[in-house]
Amino acid sequence: MSLVEYILRHYGEYGDVEDTLSLEAGVLVRTDGSPIYWHLPYTRSSVYLPDSQELWEVIWQNRQDVLGFAHSHPGSGLPRPSMEDLTTFRAVDTALGRPLLWWITSVDRVVELQKLDWKEKDLSYYLADHPQDQHIEQWLEELRKKSKYA
């Protein structure tokens, strides 16, 4: 499966659920901690695959300056990456040739993941419970707002 197919599969699956309590949103983050690009699937009504392709294109265009990508999960508590998350992280890391930081936020917790030995093909990621403030402070609150948490 190609990298783009991984990404399309992952981000496509949340796209057409209009009336759920919270929807997945994401933000691409620059090395200085500022947001580069907000990925907001729920703002588009019909076709989702192009949006995900657009996300990948933005990642690629900014590959020199990207620190990582954050996305939200519904609910509260410690977020866990899905298998689709992990395969997507691995695919993007592999395509870029370096491991990004991958944050997942819930209503009240945020975790940071990064592949330790990213050249290994397995999906083991380091899970850090407390990301550095300078990595997350410029976008975390906004991402939670955009995720429409009740």
Ligand SMILES: [Zn+2]
């Ligand atoms: Zn996820």
